[in-house]
Amino acid sequence: MKIAVLKETADGEKRVAATPETAKKFAALGATVAVEAGAGAAAGFADAGYAEAGASIGDRVATLSGADVVLAVQGPDAATLAGVRPGVWLVASLNPLAERARVDGYAAAGIEALAMEWMPRITRAQSMDILSSQSNLSGYKAVLDAAAEYGRAFPMMMTAAGTVAAARVFVMGVGVAGLQAIATARRLGAQVSATDVRSATREQIQSLGAKPVFVETVAGIEGEGAGGYAGEMSPEYQAAQAELVSAHLARQDVVVTTALIPGRAAPRLISDAQLQTMRPGSVVVDLAVEQGGNVEGSVAGAVVERHGVKIVGHRNVPSRLAADASALFSRNLYNFLSAFWNKEARRPVLDAEIGNAIRLTRDGAVVSERLRS
Template identity: 80%
Template sequence: MKIAVLREQAEGERRVAATPETVKKFIALGAEMAIEAGAGESASYADADYAAAGAVVGTRAATLQDAGIILGVQGPDPASLSGAAPGAMLAASLNPFGERARVDGYAAAGIEALAMEFMPRITRAQSMDILSSQSNLAGYKAVLDAAAEYDRAFPMMMTAAGTVSAARVFVMGVGVAGLQAIATARRLGAQVSATDVRSATKEQIQSLGAKPIFVENVAGIEGEGSGGYAGEMSPEYQAAQAELVSGHIAKQDIVITTALIPGRPAPRLISAAQVASMRPGSVIVDLAVEQGGNVEGAVAGEVVTVSGVKIVGHRNVPSRLAADTSALFSRNLFNFLSAFWDKEAGKPVLDEEIGDAIRLTRGGAVVNARLLS
């Protein structure tokens, strides 16, 4: 089985889907590894390192020729995959809801497209979960981005000239990214609080030394959606939360928002009025800006100042830590494929539970239930 690793074509994408470490592991399974020249360059992995690990480094055409598996970070243009073996598997982050035309293109090209972001959140798939691995580092980077824009110190400092107060950081959305943001802000010495619509996260917030900010005794407080994600709240809960959060946000120096609902625009958490209530020099980091944003006034790819408050809307935050996020992403891919590797067949054979969840196309058709409903 030949596995092809392509150089990413998306603008600003610096990650790579395999590292020299995972190349060696795939070869140990019996696979032949082909790497497009320069694929790892922007993530600090040199072509020579791939060659030393046993991969063949060459042009895109040579890399794809007769490949039975194609690995990517973001989904490549279907037209750019000519030369791959008939029915080749493509494993990457494919953005099925946002790039439906591209999914149809994979079907037309006879590609078996596997959307890694559709990986079910079950115990045995934790090591394959790209959303968790990438969100973890995105939460960390969000705090560093906030610190870079904030013109004051994070920790409390007692000096002969007086005391510098600790920065007050509020994290909205306590998933993987939010938890890491809390932990990172605490390490930097900030006074941290956090909120989520899922009441079960209260203990997680407290375990990290942060203060939970929660609406109580209102319908819809559980907020638990499918697959471990937050669901949509009742109108009563939304109104109570807005009132509680408004009073809290006005006292904060930094706010980090991380809320996403799969397949839908990001929920609006902070209004323009709430932004205006913060003191000048405060910072908001919107990690959901590419899905429409949690913050009114956030602009994807820009840092804007609104009412004296900086709103940070960097695109593709995991790519801003390309070496480490590539290492984790590539291990997710290896853990996934190796778990189903059939030595006799010389390829992965997926089971129904995970295979049906992540498979978008097969046999020239779109087959995923989430895209057909």
């Protein structure tokens, strides 16, 4: 079986879907690995490293020729995959809801497209979860980006010239990215607080030494959506949360927002009016900026200033840590394919639970229920 690893074509994408480490592991399974020349260069992985791991290096045409599985970080368009044989697997982050036309192109080309971001959040699939591995790095980098933009120190410092107060950091949304943001800000010495609509996260916040900030006046709302994600809240809860957050925001130096709802635009957590209550020089990092943004006025791919507050809206944050992000992403893909490796068939064979969850196209048609409904 031949596994092809493509050089990413998306603007600003520095990650790669396989590293020399995982290329060697695929070879140990009995697969042949072909890597497009320069695929790992932006992440610090030279072609020579792949060659030492047993992979062949060539141009895109040679890499794709005869491939059974194509690995990518962001899904390429169908034209990039021209010439692949029908039935080839495309394993990548495919953004199916926003890129429906591209998915239709995969179907027309006979490609079996597998969207790794739709991996079910079940115990046996944790090691395959690209969203968790990449979000973990995003939460870490968000705090570093905030520290770079913030004009003061994070930890309390007692010096002969006087005391520097610790920065106050508020994390909104306590998923994987939020938890890592809390931990990173704590390691930098900040006073950290956090909030989430899911009451189950209270103990997680406290376990990291941060202060939980929760709506206490609206009973019976847990905020737990499908698959461990946050769900949409009632107008009553939203109003109570806005009031609580407004009072808290005015005292914060740095805010990191991470809230996303699968298949929907990012929920608005901070309004322009709330930004006006923050003191000049404070910083807000919007990790949801590419899905519409949690912060009013945030701009994807830019750092803007409103009312004296810097709003950081970097695109593709994991790619800003390309080497580590690639290492984790590639291990997710290896863990996925190796978990279903059939020694007799000498290729992976998916079961129904995971296959039906992530498969978008097959035999020339769009087969995903989430796309057909």
